[in-house]
Amino acid sequence: MTFVYRHRLATRIWHWINAVAIFILIGSGLGISNAHPRLYWGRYGANFDPAWLELPRFPSWLTIPASYNLALSRRWHLFFSLVLAFGLLGYMMASLLNRHFARDLHLRRRDLSRRHLWADLRAHLALRFHDPERPRDYNVFQKLSYVVVIFILLPLVILTGVALSPAMNAAWPWLLDLFGGRQSARSIHFLCMFGLALFTVVHLALVILAGVVNETRSMITGWWRLP
Amino acid sequence: MILARRSLIAGTAALPAGCDRIAEQPTARRILFLGEDMHRGLQRALSDRNALAPEFTPDQRSPFFRPNGTRDPGTTEYAALRAARFDDWRLKVDGLVARPLSLGLADLGALPQRAQITRHDCVEGWSAIGKWQGPRLGDVLKAAGLRDAARYIVFTCADLYGGEPYYESIDLVDAFHPQTILAWALNDRFLPVMNGAPCRLRVERQLGYKHAKYLMRIQAVGSLVGIGKGRGGYWEDNVDYDWYAGI
Numbered sequence: 001m002t003f004v005y006r007h008r009l010a011t012r013i014w015h016w017i018n019a020v021a022i023f024i025l026i027g028s029g030l031g032i033s034n035a036h037p038r039l040y041w042g043r044y045g046a047n048f049d050p051a052w053l054e055l056p057r058f059p060s061w062l063t064i065p066a067s068y069n070l071a072l073s074r075r076w077h078l079f080f081s082l083v084l085a086f087g088l089l090g091y092m093m094a095s096l097l098n099r100h101f102a103r104d105l106h107l108r109r110r111d112l113s114r115r116h117l118w119a120d121l122r123a124h125l126a127l128r129f130h131d132p133e134r135p136r137d138y139n140v141f142q143k144l145s146y147v148v149v150i151f152i153l154l155p156l157v158i159l160t161g162v163a164l165s166p167a168m169n170a171a172w173p174w175l176l177d178l179f180g181g182r183q184s185a186r187s188i189h190f191l192c193m194f195g196l197a198l199f200t201v202v203h204l205a206l207v208i209l210a211g212v213v214n215e216t217r218s219m220i221t222g223w224w225r226l227p
Numbered sequence: 228m229i230l231a232r233r234s235l236i237a238g239t240a241a242l243p244a245g246c247d248r249i250a251e252q253p254t255a256r257r258i259l260f261l262g263e264d265m266h267r268g269l270q271r272a273l274s275d276r277n278a279l280a281p282e283f284t285p286d287q288r289s290p291f292f293r294p295n296g297t298r299d300p301g302t303t304e305y306a307a308l309r310a311a312r313f314d315d316w317r318l319k320v321d322g323l324v325a326r327p328l329s330l331g332l333a334d335l336g337a338l339p340q341r342a343q344i345t346r347h348d349c350v351e352g353w354s355a356i357g358k359w360q361g362p363r364l365g366d367v368l369k370a371a372g373l374r375d376a377a378r379y380i381v382f383t384c385a386d387l388y389g390g391e392p393y394y395e396s397i398d399l400v401d402a403f404h405p406q407t408i409l410a411w412a413l414n415d416r417f418l419p420v421m422n423g424a425p426c427r428l429r430v431e432r433q434l435g436y437k438h439a440k441y442l443m444r445i446q447a448v449g450s451l452v453g454i455g456k457g458r459g460g461y462w463e464d465n466v467d468y469d470w471y472a473g474i
Contacts, residue, residue, distance in 0.1 A: 024246060027242065027243050035352055036349070036352035038353070043287060043356060044287075044289045045353060045354060046289065046291075046353035046355050047293055047353065048291045063243060064243045065246065065250065066244060070350065070351065070466075072250060072467060075262060075469075076250070078263070078266055079259050079265075082269075164348075165473055166346075166431065166434065168270060168473070169280060169281055169432075170279055170431075171270065171274030172273075173281050176281060182348065182354050186352060
């Protein structure tokens with residue numbers, strides 16, 4: 001059995017902190033959604049205004065706390081919003097310094113060629129997730145999904161969350177202009193959450209398919225067994 | 228592998244229940260509730276003391292400004308005030324002030340006015356935009372002569388919510404903010420009863436539950452201890468809402 005050192009300390013620490021934060025933020029966020037399960041576009045939106053989406057009532061096995069409690073959902077959500085935001089900031093700085101972004105997430109032109117994408121899709125369908133010649137590297141779908149999550153969804157979910165704060169609207173009014181009003185920011189916040197939830201489900205499914213023990217160990221110790 | 232998969236799925240589903248058990252531990256609860264102070268510290272550090280909440284144009288207003296909480300206090304005292312079109316209503320300003328005041332609607336109208344079209348954000352998630360008018364709270368407090376020991380301003384309301392008197396409180400940063408007004412008009416008309424007639428607080432950088440309706444008394448205090456259950460407001464006392472509602 002050959003082991004390679006695959007994930008550095010900064011990546012591993014952030015991965016687990018972020019995993020906890022994401023689960024708690026989604027659970028508590030769905031609890032908050034139950035208080036007013038309607039989404040609007042624009043600056044304002046309340047019961048007598050047209051909603052573009054009426055959300056279902058999220059069941060208690062999905063929400064934090066399990067029984068409806070807006071105050072406690074908000075306490076969970078607002079505490080872990082800071083964990084998510086400052087965690088991402090720290091991880092980004094560390095990953096620029098230790099060249100994790102440059103080395104592992106950098107998408108090259110050849111990665112994105114139609115032939116390469118097609119080959120990677122077929123490899124995924126055959127449950128082969130690693131290039132035998134460069135088994136340490138992330139495959140192209142892995143890189144793409146990590147880039148979308150780290151550089152698009154997470155920053156967007158954090159900034160739209162900040163835009164929901166009336167105090168921060170006074171401090172940074174440009175954020176509202178960027179998103180087209182507070183209710184638009186709230187809608188985008190929800191859509192980002194949906195994207196992150198979808199990523200999490202696919203991520204967990206692929207961890208299972210690629211081998212739970214090997215993948216989980218590599219994210220704890222850093223050492224990954226070559227297939 | 229099947230076992231690992233099962234434990235992974237079970238672990239994921241057990242997370243919400245685990246969180247509830249954690250939140251019951253006093254220490255965990257205290258840490259969780261520190262989020263309020265951290266957000267207040269960050270938001271205050273990132274904003275100018277007098278940074279203004281966004282203001283809007285008349286055509287950007289909500290077609291209907293929905294009420295929330297108490298729609299009508301319904302007490303005998305309030306019904307009598309309402310029947311007399313609030314001619315007998317007096318807003319008491321007292322506590323740690325040099326000159327206690329008793330102000331009627333005409334007195335509020337005689338002070339320099341501020342009109343502002345702002346967005347009201349409910350803690351539940353909805354927003355409504357409306358035009359508010361009234362004197363600045365800061366001007367009223369200056370007229371009353373705030374004493375040095377004053378740290379908070381407490382607002383007592385005419386309504387009972389769930390059988391308990393509604394009240395709220397803010398600190399002096401928000402009390403002297405230029406957009407913090409005692410609004411007696413909404414969209415160029417006297418406040419409707421459902422929106423807090425005859426007068427409500429507007430504290431534009433915080434969530435809706437801080438904007439006390441049906442104002443009866445404004446009290447300057449050095450500490451929130453001994454008022455209500457001591458946490459600074461009806462919702463703070465009874466259901467763990469944050470006292471600082473900037474987010």
